[in-house]
Amino acid sequence: MAALAAAATVGSLDSIRLMGTDDVYMPITPMFHVHAWGLPYVATMLGVKQVYPGRYDPELLVDLWKREKVTFSHCVPTILQMILNAKGAAGVDFGGWKLIIGGSALNRSLYEASKVRGIQLTAAYGMSETCPLISCAHINEELLAGSEDERTTYRIKAGVPVPMVETAIMTADGRFLPHDGEAQGELVLRAPWLTQGYYREPQKGEELWEHGWLHTGDVATLDGMGFIDIRDRIKDVIKTGGEWISSLELEDLISRHPAVREVAVVGIADPQWGERPFALLVLREGAELEARGLKEHLKPFVEQGHINKWAIPTQIALVTDIPKTSVGKLDKKRIRLDIAQWQAAGSAFLSTL
Secondary structure (H helix, E strand, O other), rough: OHHHHHHHHHOOOOOOOOOOOOEEEEEEOOOOOOOHHHHHHHHHHHEEOOOOOOOOOHHHHHHHHOOOOOOOOOHHHHHHHHHHOOOOHOOOOOOEEEEEEOOOOOHHHHHHHHHOEEEEEEEEEOHHHOOOEEEEOOOOOOOOOOOHHHHHHHHHHEEEEEEEEEEEEEEOOEEEEEOOOOEEEEEEEOOOOOOOOOOOOHHHHHHHHHHHEEEEEEEEEOOOOOOOEEEHHHHOOOEOOOEEOOOHHHHHHHHHHOOEEEEEEEEEEEEEOOOEEEEEEEEOOOOOOOOOHHHHHHHHHHHHOOOOOHHOEEEEEOOOOOOOOOOOOHHHHHHHHHHHHHHHHHOOOEEOO
């Protein structure tokens, strides 16, 4: 049933039609990661040519894309960033390549950088417990009036639910919140194929389905058109001076600085404010950036009302690589431990405003 819902989503929506019988499919998500997001089942059902890399080396992926004439793939943002920065990708026009981005939030700078290179990105959302596809960011160009910038805002959201999925926003005590695009709460789900519990962990299963809905652990909003906007993982939201800050929103805004190639933001303990945002940055070759320069970059977003002034990180670390999990997501647990060790050792590469 999950495969049928995914097939209906990737194959029948005119605004994003991603995979049909003439496409060449290459998953860039490991098979152990929820069986590559369930899409190999769809490809097999449709009789699509399939290319399996075996390993996820960026140079190999670029070579396979060229050699096998790949038209449809899916991956997490960090892997796509590595592909775009690969030596074999220099000067390459990837026109005709359609990618679903999931696992982590799709930020605007990666979307626009990919568009320039000819890649059509489509944001999607899911988790291991959902098999995993829950929503996909397709828009009706005629119904969604506005500028191209406004359309991009919708294209990088988590999207609207796929067939047979019901979504809601819930408070910690089980109250439903309005679908107005403003009220934030935990995203909860219902669908025929969702995980019912955990092996030998009945208590954890009860928590997963508290109040009769599957709890995702993600803070989100829903708007009147059904669009899901993931604001952060509950465990990653930064609370400073009694105010909540989205690490995902900060990462998106920081990534728009021309010197920044990769960014991760976490909350670290602060004796005065409870927590403060801390940014890890990987800069582009030859670029320079300090905490003060980052503050100047973020000031216009404060003035425009995107973030509050206390959301600006006062500490950054310039690194050559940001820790990732086995599936390419930012490993924020490891990042917090690394920062604590750096601070304890008084590392010289920390920059403070």
